[in-house]
Amino acid sequence: MVDVSFELRKFVSPEFIIGVDARKLAGRYAKNLGASHVFLVTGNNLIRAGWVRDVIESLDSEGIRHTLFADITPNPRDFEVMNGAKLYKEAGCDAVVALGGGSPLDCAKGIGIVASNDQHILEFEGVDNVIIPAPPLICIPTTAGSAADVSQFAIITDTARKVKIAIISKKIVPDISLIDPVPLTSLTAELTAHTGMDALVHSIEAYVSNASSPVTDIQALESIRLISAYLPLAYHNPDNIGYRYKTMLGSLLAGLAFSNASLGAVHAMAHSLGGLSDLPHGECNALLLESVIDFNFEVCPQRYETIAGAMNIDCQSHQESQIKQMLLHALQKLRVELGITERLGDLGVTRENLSDLAKSAMKDPCLATNPRKPTLSDLEKIYEKAL
Ligand SMILES: NC(=O)c1ccc[n+]([C@@H]2O[C@H](COP(=O)([O-])OP(=O)(O)OC[C@H]3O[C@@H](n4cnc5c(N)ncnc54)[C@H](O)[C@@H]3O)[C@@H](O)[C@H]2O)c1
Numbered sequence: 001m002v003d004v005s006f007e008l009r010k011f012v013s014p015e016f017i018i019g020v021d022a023r024k025l026a027g028r029y030a031k032n033l034g035a036s037h038v039f040l041v042t043g044n045n046l047i048r049a050g051w052v053r054d055v056i057e058s059l060d061s062e063g064i065r066h067t068l069f070a071d072i073t074p075n076p077r078d079f080e081v082m083n084g085a086k087l088y089k090e091a092g093c094d095a096v097v098a099l100g101g102g103s104p105l106d107c108a109k110g111i112g113i114v115a116s117n118d119q120h121i122l123e124f125e126g127v128d129n130v131i132i133p134a135p136p137l138i139c140i141p142t143t144a145g146s147a148a149d150v151s152q153f154a155i156i157t158d159t160a161r162k163v164k165i166a167i168i169s170k171k172i173v174p175d176i177s178l179i180d181p182v183p184l185t186s187l188t189a190e191l192t193a194h195t196g197m198d199a200l201v202h203s204i205e206a207y208v209s210n211a212s213s214p215v216t217d218i219q220a221l222e223s224i225r226l227i228s229a230y231l232p233l234a235y236h237n238p239d240n241i242g243y244r245y246k247t248m249l250g251s252l253l254a255g256l257a258f259s260n261a262s263l264g265a266v267h268a269m270a271h272s273l274g275g276l277s278d279l280p281h282g283e284c285n286a287l288l289l290e291s292v293i294d295f296n297f298e299v300c301p302q303r304y305e306t307i308a309g310a311m312n313i314d315c316q317s318h319q320e321s322q323i324k325q326m327l328l329h330a331l332q333k334l335r336v337e338l339g340i341t342e343r344l345g346d347l348g349v350t351r352e353n354l355s356d357l358a359k360s361a362m363k364d365p366c367l368a369t370n371p372r373k374p375t376l377s378d379l380e381k382i383y384e385k386a387l
Protein backbone atom coordinates (compact mmCIF):
# COMPACT_ATOMS: atom_id res chain seq x y z
CA MET A 1 0.00 0.00 0.00
CA VAL A 2 1.18 3.53 -0.82
CA ASP A 3 1.96 5.72 2.19
CA VAL A 4 -0.86 8.24 2.33
CA SER A 5 1.69 11.10 2.30
CA PHE A 6 2.82 10.05 -1.19
CA GLU A 7 -0.64 10.25 -2.75
CA LEU A 8 -1.12 12.66 -5.67
CA ARG A 9 -2.43 16.00 -4.44
CA LYS A 10 -3.34 19.25 -6.17
CA PHE A 11 -2.93 22.73 -4.70
CA VAL A 12 -4.35 26.05 -5.78
CA SER A 13 -3.18 29.51 -4.86
CA PRO A 14 -3.18 32.89 -6.56
CA GLU A 15 -0.11 34.85 -7.56
CA PHE A 16 0.68 36.95 -4.49
CA ILE A 17 2.93 39.85 -3.63
CA ILE A 18 3.71 40.41 0.05
CA GLY A 19 5.43 43.40 1.61
CA VAL A 20 5.11 47.00 2.77
CA ASP A 21 2.99 49.13 0.39
CA ALA A 22 1.90 46.18 -1.81
CA ARG A 23 -1.55 47.85 -1.96
CA LYS A 24 -0.05 50.63 -4.10
CA LEU A 25 0.59 48.11 -6.91
CA ALA A 26 -3.15 47.71 -7.62
CA GLY A 27 -3.01 49.92 -10.73
CA ARG A 28 -0.03 48.17 -12.24
CA TYR A 29 -1.51 44.70 -11.76
CA ALA A 30 -4.96 45.78 -12.96
CA LYS A 31 -3.30 47.05 -16.12
CA ASN A 32 -1.41 43.75 -16.54
CA LEU A 33 -4.77 41.97 -16.37
CA GLY A 34 -6.14 44.21 -19.15
CA ALA A 35 -8.54 46.20 -16.96
CA SER A 36 -9.88 49.54 -18.17
CA HIS A 37 -12.74 50.06 -15.67
CA VAL A 38 -12.37 48.50 -12.23
CA PHE A 39 -15.22 47.72 -9.83
CA LEU A 40 -13.68 48.62 -6.45
CA VAL A 41 -15.31 46.66 -3.62
CA THR A 42 -14.53 47.82 -0.09
CA GLY A 43 -16.02 49.10 3.19
CA ASN A 44 -16.51 52.45 4.88
CA ASN A 45 -13.87 51.88 7.59
CA LEU A 46 -11.30 51.31 4.87
CA ILE A 47 -12.33 54.51 3.09
CA ARG A 48 -12.02 56.44 6.36
CA ALA A 49 -8.59 54.94 7.10
CA GLY A 50 -7.24 56.19 3.75
CA TRP A 51 -6.36 52.79 2.25
CA VAL A 52 -8.96 53.12 -0.49
CA ARG A 53 -7.52 56.48 -1.51
CA ASP A 54 -4.11 54.81 -2.03
CA VAL A 55 -5.67 52.22 -4.32
CA ILE A 56 -7.62 54.84 -6.29
CA GLU A 57 -4.44 56.88 -6.78
CA SER A 58 -2.68 53.78 -8.04
CA LEU A 59 -5.52 53.05 -10.52
CA ASP A 60 -5.58 56.72 -11.63
CA SER A 61 -1.85 56.72 -12.28
CA GLU A 62 -2.38 53.90 -14.82
CA GLY A 63 -5.36 55.66 -16.43
CA ILE A 64 -7.84 53.04 -15.13
CA ARG A 65 -11.38 54.21 -14.27
CA HIS A 66 -13.19 52.87 -11.25
CA THR A 67 -16.67 52.49 -9.77
CA LEU A 68 -16.71 52.36 -5.97
CA PHE A 69 -18.98 49.88 -4.13
CA ALA A 70 -18.95 49.98 -0.31
CA ASP A 71 -22.52 48.99 0.58
CA ILE A 72 -21.35 45.91 2.43
CA THR A 73 -21.75 44.69 6.01
CA PRO A 74 -19.61 42.18 7.92
CA ASN A 75 -20.92 38.64 7.24
CA PRO A 76 -21.84 39.85 3.71
CA ARG A 77 -25.43 39.25 2.68
CA ASP A 78 -26.81 37.62 -0.47
CA PHE A 79 -28.60 40.82 -1.59
CA GLU A 80 -25.41 42.89 -1.19
CA VAL A 81 -23.70 40.58 -3.67
CA MET A 82 -26.66 40.82 -6.08
CA ASN A 83 -26.73 44.64 -5.81
CA GLY A 84 -22.99 44.77 -6.47
CA ALA A 85 -23.26 42.52 -9.53
CA LYS A 86 -26.05 44.70 -10.96
CA LEU A 87 -23.98 47.84 -10.50
CA TYR A 88 -20.89 46.10 -11.96
CA LYS A 89 -22.82 45.38 -15.16
CA GLU A 90 -24.55 48.76 -15.37
CA ALA A 91 -21.21 50.55 -15.00
CA GLY A 92 -19.61 48.39 -17.72
CA CYS A 93 -16.70 47.22 -15.55
CA ASP A 94 -14.19 44.63 -16.75
CA ALA A 95 -12.29 43.71 -13.55
CA VAL A 96 -12.74 43.69 -9.77
CA VAL A 97 -10.40 45.02 -7.10
CA ALA A 98 -11.37 44.25 -3.51
CA LEU A 99 -9.82 45.88 -0.45
CA GLY A 100 -10.92 44.85 3.03
CA GLY A 101 -11.36 41.99 5.42
CA GLY A 102 -13.01 38.73 4.45
CA SER A 103 -16.39 40.40 4.04
CA PRO A 104 -15.60 42.73 1.07
CA LEU A 105 -13.29 40.07 -0.39
CA ASP A 106 -15.98 37.37 -0.31
CA CYS A 107 -18.57 39.82 -1.58
CA ALA A 108 -16.25 40.67 -4.50
CA LYS A 109 -15.82 36.99 -5.33
CA GLY A 110 -19.59 36.64 -5.31
CA ILE A 111 -20.09 39.71 -7.52
CA GLY A 112 -17.63 38.30 -10.07
CA ILE A 113 -19.34 34.91 -10.43
CA VAL A 114 -22.86 36.37 -10.43
CA ALA A 115 -21.85 38.86 -13.15
CA SER A 116 -20.26 36.21 -15.39
CA ASN A 117 -22.81 33.39 -14.86
CA ASP A 118 -26.02 35.45 -14.61
CA GLN A 119 -27.20 33.32 -11.69
CA HIS A 120 -28.30 34.04 -8.14
CA ILE A 121 -25.44 33.91 -5.62
CA LEU A 122 -27.13 31.19 -3.53
CA GLU A 123 -27.15 28.83 -6.53
CA PHE A 124 -23.37 28.43 -6.19
CA GLU A 125 -23.56 26.93 -2.67
CA GLY A 126 -21.32 23.90 -2.16
CA VAL A 127 -18.31 22.52 -3.98
CA ASP A 128 -17.49 23.17 -7.66
CA ASN A 129 -20.77 24.77 -8.72
CA VAL A 130 -19.28 27.73 -10.61
CA ILE A 131 -19.26 27.14 -14.39
CA ILE A 132 -18.05 30.36 -16.03
CA PRO A 133 -14.92 32.00 -14.56
CA ALA A 134 -15.30 35.41 -12.93
CA PRO A 135 -13.70 38.58 -14.34
CA PRO A 136 -10.10 39.28 -13.21
CA LEU A 137 -9.95 39.76 -9.44
CA ILE A 138 -7.26 41.51 -7.39
CA CYS A 139 -7.58 41.25 -3.59
CA ILE A 140 -5.93 43.42 -0.95
CA PRO A 141 -6.57 42.01 2.56
CA THR A 142 -6.80 44.47 5.47
CA THR A 143 -7.10 41.88 8.24
CA ALA A 144 -4.59 39.18 9.17
CA GLY A 145 -7.52 36.84 9.44
CA SER A 146 -9.78 35.46 6.76
CA ALA A 147 -7.13 34.93 4.02
CA ALA A 148 -10.03 35.08 1.56
CA ASP A 149 -7.48 36.71 -0.78
CA VAL A 150 -5.78 33.34 -1.32
CA SER A 151 -8.58 30.87 -0.68
CA GLN A 152 -11.03 29.03 -2.88
CA PHE A 153 -13.86 29.83 -0.42
CA ALA A 154 -16.50 32.55 -0.28
CA ILE A 155 -18.84 32.75 2.71
CA ILE A 156 -22.14 34.57 2.12
CA THR A 157 -25.15 35.00 4.42
CA ASP A 158 -28.39 33.51 3.12
CA THR A 159 -30.70 36.08 4.70
CA ALA A 160 -33.90 34.05 4.28
CA ARG A 161 -32.52 30.91 5.93
CA LYS A 162 -30.28 32.90 8.34
CA VAL A 163 -27.27 30.69 7.61
CA LYS A 164 -23.89 31.40 6.10
CA ILE A 165 -23.34 29.35 2.97
CA ALA A 166 -19.93 28.24 1.72
CA ILE A 167 -19.08 28.48 -1.96
CA ILE A 168 -15.97 26.43 -2.68
CA SER A 169 -14.50 26.57 -6.17
CA LYS A 170 -11.17 26.96 -7.93
CA LYS A 171 -12.92 29.64 -9.99
CA ILE A 172 -13.07 32.03 -7.04
CA VAL A 173 -9.36 31.95 -6.26
CA PRO A 174 -8.31 35.57 -6.94
CA ASP A 175 -5.87 36.25 -9.78
CA ILE A 176 -3.56 38.42 -7.68
CA SER A 177 -3.32 39.07 -3.95
CA LEU A 178 -1.47 42.19 -2.79
CA ILE A 179 -0.62 41.43 0.83
CA ASP A 180 0.42 44.53 2.73
CA PRO A 181 0.93 44.77 6.51
CA VAL A 182 0.41 48.56 6.57
CA PRO A 183 -3.46 48.57 6.47
CA LEU A 184 -3.44 46.38 9.60
CA THR A 185 -2.34 49.42 11.62
CA SER A 186 -5.86 50.89 11.57
CA LEU A 187 -7.45 47.76 13.10
CA THR A 188 -8.82 48.24 16.62
CA ALA A 189 -7.46 45.95 19.33
CA GLU A 190 -10.72 43.99 19.28
CA LEU A 191 -10.61 43.46 15.50
CA THR A 192 -6.92 42.46 15.70
CA ALA A 193 -7.86 39.85 18.30
CA HIS A 194 -10.91 38.44 16.52
CA THR A 195 -9.36 38.26 13.06
CA GLY A 196 -6.06 36.89 14.41
CA MET A 197 -7.90 34.09 16.22
CA ASP A 198 -9.70 33.29 12.95
CA ALA A 199 -6.29 32.80 11.29
CA LEU A 200 -5.06 30.61 14.16
CA VAL A 201 -8.19 28.45 13.91
CA HIS A 202 -7.61 28.13 10.14
CA SER A 203 -4.15 26.66 10.69
CA ILE A 204 -5.20 24.40 13.58
CA GLU A 205 -8.20 23.04 11.66
CA ALA A 206 -6.15 22.56 8.46
CA TYR A 207 -3.49 20.66 10.43
CA VAL A 208 -5.95 18.20 12.01
CA SER A 209 -8.18 18.04 8.90
CA ASN A 210 -8.65 14.59 7.42
CA ALA A 211 -7.67 16.17 4.07
CA SER A 212 -4.34 17.47 5.37
CA SER A 213 -1.17 16.77 3.39
CA PRO A 214 2.61 17.20 3.75
CA VAL A 215 2.47 20.59 1.98
CA THR A 216 -0.39 22.03 4.03
CA ASP A 217 1.12 20.61 7.25
CA ILE A 218 4.25 22.73 6.78
CA GLN A 219 2.18 25.85 6.10
CA ALA A 220 -0.18 25.21 9.00
CA LEU A 221 2.52 24.55 11.59
CA GLU A 222 4.57 27.60 10.63
CA SER A 223 1.39 29.65 10.75
CA ILE A 224 0.58 28.38 14.26
CA ARG A 225 4.12 29.25 15.34
CA LEU A 226 3.92 32.77 13.87
CA ILE A 227 0.43 33.64 15.08
CA SER A 228 0.83 32.32 18.61
CA ALA A 229 4.11 34.24 19.00
CA TYR A 230 3.26 37.49 17.22
CA LEU A 231 -0.48 38.05 17.59
CA PRO A 232 -0.15 39.14 21.25
CA LEU A 233 2.78 41.40 20.28
CA ALA A 234 0.78 43.00 17.45
CA TYR A 235 -2.20 43.36 19.80
CA HIS A 236 -0.12 45.26 22.37
CA ASN A 237 1.95 47.21 19.78
CA PRO A 238 -0.57 48.00 17.01
CA ASP A 239 1.73 50.33 15.04
CA ASN A 240 4.67 47.95 14.87
CA ILE A 241 4.90 46.98 11.19
CA GLY A 242 7.29 44.10 11.96
CA TYR A 243 4.76 42.40 14.24
CA ARG A 244 1.92 43.18 11.83
CA TYR A 245 3.94 41.62 9.00
CA LYS A 246 4.44 38.40 10.98
CA THR A 247 0.70 38.10 11.67
CA MET A 248 -0.02 38.75 7.98
CA LEU A 249 2.48 36.04 7.02
CA GLY A 250 0.84 33.71 9.52
CA SER A 251 -2.57 34.45 8.05
CA LEU A 252 -1.30 33.88 4.49
CA LEU A 253 0.19 30.49 5.41
CA ALA A 254 -2.99 29.53 7.23
CA GLY A 255 -4.98 30.51 4.13
CA LEU A 256 -2.84 28.41 1.80
CA ALA A 257 -3.21 25.49 4.22
CA PHE A 258 -6.97 25.64 4.78
CA SER A 259 -7.81 26.48 1.18
CA ASN A 260 -6.28 23.13 0.21
CA ALA A 261 -6.88 20.99 3.33
CA SER A 262 -10.24 22.56 4.27
CA LEU A 263 -11.41 23.26 7.83
CA GLY A 264 -13.42 21.51 10.53
CA ALA A 265 -16.09 21.68 13.21
CA VAL A 266 -15.07 25.09 14.58
CA HIS A 267 -15.80 26.72 11.24
CA ALA A 268 -18.94 24.69 10.56
CA MET A 269 -20.29 25.78 13.96
CA ALA A 270 -19.07 29.39 13.59
CA HIS A 271 -20.82 29.70 10.21
CA SER A 272 -24.03 28.53 11.81
CA LEU A 273 -23.62 31.05 14.67
CA GLY A 274 -22.71 33.92 12.35
CA GLY A 275 -25.77 33.24 10.19
CA LEU A 276 -28.16 33.14 13.13
CA SER A 277 -26.83 36.01 15.19
CA ASP A 278 -24.51 38.04 12.92
CA LEU A 279 -21.63 37.81 15.43
CA PRO A 280 -18.03 38.52 14.30
CA HIS A 281 -16.65 35.41 12.60
CA GLY A 282 -13.30 35.38 14.43
CA GLU A 283 -14.96 35.80 17.81
CA CYS A 284 -17.28 32.84 17.12
CA ASN A 285 -14.23 30.73 16.26
CA ALA A 286 -12.32 31.86 19.35
CA LEU A 287 -15.23 30.94 21.63
CA LEU A 288 -15.69 27.47 20.10
CA LEU A 289 -12.09 26.37 19.59
CA GLU A 290 -11.36 24.92 23.03
CA SER A 291 -14.62 22.95 23.20
CA VAL A 292 -14.01 21.48 19.72
CA ILE A 293 -10.44 20.46 20.60
CA ASP A 294 -11.77 18.86 23.79
CA PHE A 295 -14.07 16.79 21.54
CA ASN A 296 -11.54 16.03 18.77
CA PHE A 297 -8.39 15.37 20.79
CA GLU A 298 -8.75 11.62 21.31
CA VAL A 299 -8.76 10.77 17.59
CA CYS A 300 -5.47 12.55 16.76
CA PRO A 301 -3.51 13.25 19.97
CA GLN A 302 -0.19 13.25 18.12
CA ARG A 303 -1.34 16.02 15.80
CA TYR A 304 -2.44 18.14 18.76
CA GLU A 305 0.87 17.46 20.50
CA THR A 306 2.69 18.82 17.43
CA ILE A 307 0.42 21.89 17.51
CA ALA A 308 1.32 22.37 21.18
CA GLY A 309 5.01 22.17 20.21
CA ALA A 310 4.49 24.86 17.54
CA MET A 311 2.95 27.03 20.26
CA ASN A 312 6.11 26.57 22.30
CA ILE A 313 4.44 24.44 24.97
CA ASP A 314 6.92 21.98 26.43
CA CYS A 315 5.08 18.65 26.28
CA GLN A 316 8.10 16.36 26.71
CA SER A 317 7.56 13.50 29.13
CA HIS A 318 3.91 14.36 29.64
CA GLN A 319 1.03 11.98 29.14
CA GLU A 320 -1.65 12.47 26.50
CA SER A 321 -4.26 13.71 28.96
CA GLN A 322 -1.82 16.26 30.40
CA ILE A 323 -0.87 17.49 26.94
CA LYS A 324 -4.52 18.05 26.13
CA GLN A 325 -4.95 20.16 29.29
CA MET A 326 -1.73 22.09 28.60
CA LEU A 327 -2.87 22.93 25.07
CA LEU A 328 -6.36 23.97 26.19
CA HIS A 329 -4.87 26.07 28.95
CA ALA A 330 -2.44 27.83 26.56
CA LEU A 331 -5.28 28.60 24.12
CA GLN A 332 -7.43 29.95 26.93
CA LYS A 333 -4.53 32.12 28.15
CA LEU A 334 -4.00 33.50 24.65
CA ARG A 335 -7.72 34.23 24.25
CA VAL A 336 -7.88 36.03 27.60
CA GLU A 337 -4.72 38.03 26.82
CA LEU A 338 -6.47 39.15 23.63
CA GLY A 339 -9.49 40.33 25.63
CA ILE A 340 -11.87 37.60 24.40
CA THR A 341 -13.39 36.63 27.73
CA GLU A 342 -17.12 36.43 27.10
CA ARG A 343 -19.12 33.27 26.51
CA LEU A 344 -21.72 32.55 23.82
CA GLY A 345 -24.47 33.21 26.38
CA ASP A 346 -23.12 36.73 26.95
CA LEU A 347 -23.51 37.34 23.21
CA GLY A 348 -27.21 36.52 23.20
CA VAL A 349 -27.10 32.81 22.32
CA THR A 350 -29.64 30.85 24.33
CA ARG A 351 -30.20 27.18 25.10
CA GLU A 352 -33.25 27.29 22.79
CA ASN A 353 -30.94 28.17 19.87
CA LEU A 354 -28.70 25.11 20.26
CA SER A 355 -30.76 22.62 18.28
CA ASP A 356 -31.11 24.91 15.23
CA LEU A 357 -27.45 25.89 15.42
CA ALA A 358 -26.37 22.24 15.50
CA LYS A 359 -28.70 21.32 12.61
CA SER A 360 -27.27 23.95 10.32
CA ALA A 361 -23.66 23.19 11.36
CA MET A 362 -24.30 19.52 10.43
CA LYS A 363 -24.92 20.64 6.82
CA ASP A 364 -21.81 22.84 6.53
CA PRO A 365 -19.18 21.44 4.10
CA CYS A 366 -16.39 22.26 6.61
CA LEU A 367 -17.67 19.48 8.87
CA ALA A 368 -16.70 16.79 6.33
CA THR A 369 -13.00 17.26 7.10
CA ASN A 370 -13.24 17.41 10.89
CA PRO A 371 -11.07 14.58 12.24
CA ARG A 372 -13.87 13.19 14.44
CA LYS A 373 -17.35 12.76 13.00
CA PRO A 374 -19.83 14.36 15.40
CA THR A 375 -23.51 13.52 15.81
CA LEU A 376 -26.15 16.21 16.08
CA SER A 377 -26.17 15.79 19.82
CA ASP A 378 -22.34 16.05 19.98
CA LEU A 379 -22.59 19.45 18.27
CA GLU A 380 -25.29 20.59 20.67
CA LYS A 381 -23.06 19.58 23.58
CA ILE A 382 -20.08 21.47 22.15
CA TYR A 383 -22.20 24.62 21.77
CA GLU A 384 -23.51 24.09 25.29
CA LYS A 385 -19.96 23.94 26.70
CA ALA A 386 -19.22 27.33 25.14
CA LEU A 387 -22.53 28.86 26.30
N1 LIG B 1 -13.35 33.24 2.05
C1 LIG B 1 -12.68 32.68 3.02
O1 LIG B 1 -11.80 31.87 2.77
C2 LIG B 1 -12.99 33.05 4.43
C3 LIG B 1 -12.26 32.48 5.47
C4 LIG B 1 -12.56 32.87 6.77
C5 LIG B 1 -13.58 33.79 7.01
N2 LIG B 1 -14.29 34.29 5.96
C6 LIG B 1 -15.38 35.24 6.13
O2 LIG B 1 -14.79 36.54 6.21
C7 LIG B 1 -15.62 37.35 7.05
C8 LIG B 1 -14.78 37.91 8.16
O3 LIG B 1 -13.73 38.66 7.62
P1 LIG B 1 -12.74 39.47 8.56
O4 LIG B 1 -12.66 38.81 9.87
O5 LIG B 1 -11.49 39.64 7.78
O6 LIG B 1 -13.45 40.87 8.81
P2 LIG B 1 -14.59 41.70 8.05
O7 LIG B 1 -14.24 41.91 6.64
O8 LIG B 1 -15.91 41.09 8.36
O9 LIG B 1 -14.46 43.09 8.80
C9 LIG B 1 -14.81 43.22 10.16
C10 LIG B 1 -14.72 44.69 10.54
O10 LIG B 1 -13.37 45.12 10.46
C11 LIG B 1 -13.26 46.33 9.76
N3 LIG B 1 -11.90 46.38 9.17
C12 LIG B 1 -11.35 45.48 8.33
N4 LIG B 1 -10.08 45.82 8.08
C13 LIG B 1 -9.83 46.96 8.76
C14 LIG B 1 -8.69 47.80 8.91
N5 LIG B 1 -7.52 47.48 8.35
N6 LIG B 1 -8.81 48.91 9.66
C15 LIG B 1 -9.97 49.21 10.29
N7 LIG B 1 -11.08 48.44 10.21
C16 LIG B 1 -11.01 47.33 9.45
C17 LIG B 1 -14.39 46.27 8.76
O11 LIG B 1 -14.73 47.54 8.32
C18 LIG B 1 -15.49 45.61 9.60
O12 LIG B 1 -16.18 46.56 10.35
C19 LIG B 1 -16.72 36.47 7.58
O13 LIG B 1 -17.90 36.65 6.82
C20 LIG B 1 -16.15 35.08 7.40
O14 LIG B 1 -17.15 34.09 7.29
C21 LIG B 1 -14.00 33.94 4.69
Ligand SMILES: [Fe+2]
Nearest residue numbers: 146198202281
Ligand atom coordinates in the same frame (compact mmCIF):
# COMPACT_ATOMS: atom_id res chain seq x y z
FE1 LIG C 1 -12.38 31.68 9.18
